[in-house]
Amino acid sequence: MKRTILYFALLLTLLFSGLGQGQSKPAADLIIANAKIWTVDKSLPTAQAVAVLGERIVAVGSNAEVDAWRGPKTLVVDAGGKLLLPGFNDAHVHFVGGGRQLDAIQLNDATSAAEFARRIGARAKSTPQGEWVLGGRWDETKWTPPMMPTKELIDPLTQDIPVFVSRYDGHMALANSVALRLAGVTAKTPDPPGGTVVRDAQGNPTGALKDAAMEYVRKVIPTLSHEQRLKAAKRALAHAASVGVTSVQNMSAGYGDIAIYSELLQRGELTTRIYAAPSIMHAEDQAKIGVRHAFGGPYLRIGALKAFADGSLGSGTAYFFEPFTNQPNNRGLLSDEMNPVSAMRDRMMAADAAGLQICTHAIGDEGISTILDLYSDVIKTHGDADRRFRIEHAQHMAAKDFERFGQLHVIASMQPYHAIDDGRFVERYLGHERASRTYAFRTFLDHHVRLAFGTDWPVAPLDPMQTIYAALTRATLDGKNPDGWFPEQKLTVAETVEAYTMGSAYAEFQETEKGSITPGKLADMVLLSEDIFSIDPVRIQDTKVLKTFVGGRLVYDASTMVH
Ligand SMILES: [Zn+2]
Numbered sequence: 001m002k003r004t005i006l007y008f009a010l011l012l013t014l015l016f017s018g019l020g021q022g023q024s025k026p027a028a029d030l031i032i033a034n035a036k037i038w039t040v041d042k043s044l045p046t047a048q049a050v051a052v053l054g055e056r057i058v059a060v061g062s063n064a065e066v067d068a069w070r071g072p073k074t075l076v077v078d079a080g081g082k083l084l085l086p087g088f089n090d091a092h093v094h095f096v097g098g099g100r101q102l103d104a105i106q107l108n109d110a111t112s113a114a115e116f117a118r119r120i121g122a123r124a125k126s127t128p129q130g131e132w133v134l135g136g137r138w139d140e141t142k143w144t145p146p147m148m149p150t151k152e153l154i155d156p157l158t159q160d161i162p163v164f165v166s167r168y169d170g171h172m173a174l175a176n177s178v179a180l181r182l183a184g185v186t187a188k189t190p191d192p193p194g195g196t197v198v199r200d201a202q203g204n205p206t207g208a209l210k211d212a213a214m215e216y217v218r219k220v221i222p223t224l225s226h227e228q229r230l231k232a233a234k235r236a237l238a239h240a241a242s243v244g245v246t247s248v249q250n251m252s253a254g255y256g257d258i259a260i261y262s263e264l265l266q267r268g269e270l271t272t273r274i275y276a277a278p279s280i281m282h283a284e285d286q287a288k289i290g291v292r293h294a295f296g297g298p299y300l301r302i303g304a305l306k307a308f309a310d311g312s313l314g315s316g317t318a319y320f321f322e323p324f325t326n327q328p329n330n331r332g333l334l335s336d337e338m339n340p341v342s343a344m345r346d347r348m349m350a351a352d353a354a355g356l357q358i359c360t361h362a363i364g365d366e367g368i369s370t371i372l373d374l375y376s377d378v379i380k381t382h383g384d385a386d387r388r389f390r391i392e393h394a395q396h397m398a399a400k401d402f403e404r405f406g407q408l409h410v411i412a413s414m415q416p417y418h419a420i421d422d423g424r425f426v427e428r429y430l431g432h433e434r435a436s437r438t439y440a441f442r443t444f445l446d447h448h449v450r451l452a453f454g455t456d457w458p459v460a461p462l463d464p465m466q467t468i469y470a471a472l473t474r475a476t477l478d479g480k481n482p483d484g485w486f487p488e489q490k491l492t493v494a495e496t497v498e499a500y501t502m503g504s505a506y507a508e509f510q511e512t513e514k515g516s517i518t519p520g521k522l523a524d525m526v527l528l529s530e531d532i533f534s535i536d537p538v539r540i541q542d543t544k545v546l547k548t549f550v551g552g553r554l555v556y557d558a559s560t561m562v563h
Contacts (some may be wrong), residue, residue, distance in 0.1 A: 033079065048063045092455065094251060101135055116149060135165065136165030138174070169459060171311045185217070242545060247275070286354070320366055326429055345377060474486065
């Protein structure tokens with residue numbers, strides 16, 4: 001904020017000294033004219049043109065008003081009447097993982113176990129000795145017939161290449177026998193707290209590992225080299241620009257990832273703004289050097305922490321008050337970080353005392369409720385402050401908790417695409433009544449809860465058009481709910497765009513710097529091929545980004561791309 005005021009003071013000085021000498025005001029570097037602008041700024045919701053000086057917006061208004069900022073060197077972009085929005089801010093991504101995914105084996109759209117195995121076999125053949133086959137995002141519910149994969153399915157096709165392919169929700173993975181051997185996982189290996197080694201009738205591991213049990217294998221996978229990480233980050237940056245994402249909030253960021261971002265920043269190659277939230281398990285690192293929430297500059301900030309309350313619905317590890325409808329002996333489990341809950345409470349107290357922001361993954365109703373208890377404890381102990389606690393996903397709410405969520409000013413950081421994805425099977429897992437509070441966008445808004453939208457990329461596609469389509473239609477991916485699954489929870493385009501821009505900016509303490517097309521803010525904007533406010537919502541999925549600007553810099557231009 002202080003910087004913005006200083007900037008204006010400087011600008012006014014320039015302006016008036018110029019006028020005093022009979023000169024005109026400084027010319028804009030960039031003008032986008034003839035646009036249909038939706039600003040997400042309630043003081044001026046729509047406009048035709050915007051002027052940018054340096055990396056900030058200096059004027060928003062009609063073509064004629066903004067044209068007053070034109071000088072001989074101003075680059076003028078004629079938007080041709082297309083829709084211009086603030087750049088999208090994805091409040092929950094795994095950025096380097098997303099970049100890796102772009103090159104990794106794709107198993108998500110396999111339609112049978114045989115196809116799944118064939119693809120893994122082909123990738124193993126082209127994998128050099130010593131490297132692993134990783135990635136995958138498999139989804140056995142899309143197979144005919146659906147079945148839980150085992151190592152026997154892939155062992156004959158993978159020889160001595162270790163394979164560890166993840167389920168799309170990241171809460172389960174399948175290892176082949178080579179990987180299990182390297183990890184030392186045998187029939188004698190116990191289930192770790194917060195995890196399950198899936199076993200056959202004889203007690204032998206099937207290769208499937210859930211939640212904390214995945215760590216057995218993960219810890220023997222060679223860590224990414226600097227070059228591999230750099231390559232993945234660059235892939236991710238290019239992809240973000242191409243889909244109009246100008247800011248991301250990187251959950252569970254590794255320190256190695258942050259090192260890559262700061263290297264790219266120094267080289268002037270960071271084209272997406274990043275707020276990085278490393279694991280709360282290392283909260284003391286940021287606390288001891290005195291970093292507080294949103295510490296850093298416009299392109300790279302730290303000072304947030306990511307915690308885990310529980311697992312996921314599809315893996316049967318989200319934590320519920322009552323058992324799963326289809327698994328009477330299972331009501332999920334708290335994550336290993338929550339074992340015991342008092343340890344998480346201590347960590348949160350310390351993090352809050354240090355001024356760090358806490359973002360907690362919570363999916364099941366009791367998982368969410370337990371985190372609200374902890375947040376409430378912290379607030380009671382330390383007193384009121386602008387701390388912007390977040391719950392990531394907030395997927396299955398208990399009816400009693402909406403009120404409290406709002407009263408505690410907790411931000412619901414949600415991913416609408418998960419609603420149309422998990423919506424395929426939620427009722428089978430939870431029954432109709434509990435399912436009605438799945439990704440309950442409307443109920444949250446009714447309780448004055450702030451929404452911050454994102455994708456959890458690579459769990460869901462990074463493309464905001466898929467997310468907007470999901471929030472508007474709630475049409476599940478299996479095509480079974482064309483008019484919307486719990487349609488009373490649908491949002492409007494304006495509400496969705498706001499949650500995805502201003503909402504996410506608020507969730508990272510940056511609402512005065514970005515999130516709307518407003519004079520003084522960073523010039524992060526996206527020009528779309530269609531007017532998503534007026535077309536049939538089904539067509540939003542096919543809407544493309546024409547141009548993406550970050551700080552007034554054109555970072556993606558569809559017209560110059562070779563397809
Ligand atoms: Zn995530």
